[in-house]
Amino acid sequence: MTKVILRTLFLATISFALLAMILYMLWGENVAQWEMLYEKNYANLPYGAWMLIFFGGFSLLIAMWSNSLTIQKENQLTKQLNLILEGQFQTTKKRMVSKKNFKKLQAIDDLVQTQKKSLQRLTNDHANIQEKEVQERLIQERQRLARELHDSVSQQLFAASMLLSATNETIGETLPEANQKQLQQTEKIVQQAQLEMRALLLHLRPIALKNKSLAQGLQDLLDELRQKVYFNIQERLEEVSLPKGAEDHVFRIAQETLSNTLRHAKATEVQLLLVERNGLVIFRLQDNGVGFSIQDDDHAGSYGLRNVEERAVEIGGTCKVVSIPEQGTIIEVQIPVEQEETK
Incomplete structure (x- = not known):
């Protein structure tokens, strides 16, 4: 309301000044003409009063009209800015603002959307960096734990196994039958604990192949296993x-499957295959162990097999398990082979 009053006073002042200039140019200093403005009247009001009312009312209408236009434009601009903030600003043929301002709004919208995308990229990059740092720390911790287990528990189990084996060979036959069975058991x-420890150490090994190919990494892994396990390993890589x-x-799938074989299969022979045929890379592990029933949820849904299946799906592959008790x-x-690396 204050704006309307101020605009009305401003326009009225200009109107009265222009009217006075026009009348002065027409009448000059003719007193009789000027006296007519307040001596002659219409409806008990002098002509001068009617002129003041007319120009004052006209100024008020113009002020109200201009204020209404200003409010309308502000509302339209606010609406467009809100659309920009909401990410819904779109170019339309029926523009609600001037062409010049519309282009500026488009530039602002482009800038805002670019900044949003940049912030999203920064957020994603930050999250990826954090995830990589966490993974790196996990790998380092797994390596540390594997070293400690190998240097302490694994060595102690090996020593206990050697002592028990030597005891069985030297005095086992002289003991009562019940004691012999207890010693053998x-x-x-202890031997089973050794297998469990070897499987755990195998599981804790870092998954990175570094600068080696998959076939080279698997060959190194099998060569190391041959020195620690009791079953025969045959491979085609x-x-x-x-x-x-x-x-x-x-490579991680191979670690998981070999670890499961060490812990549960009680196998005497393991065959490992890695080939590429008809557009498919095929990895297969086969053992002659105790097996299990596929319908048995405790085995079919075991943690190790679930990991193998999930890893296969992550790289666009499939996993099939066949087991006979x-x-x-x-x-x-x-x-x-055409499957891109999954990120």
């Missing part, structure tokens, strides 16, 4: 064309 428990991330996943288990993973 204790030796088996070929170079395959997989992205680096997919190779790391397959007392005959053995086959785990086969197939990955399309």
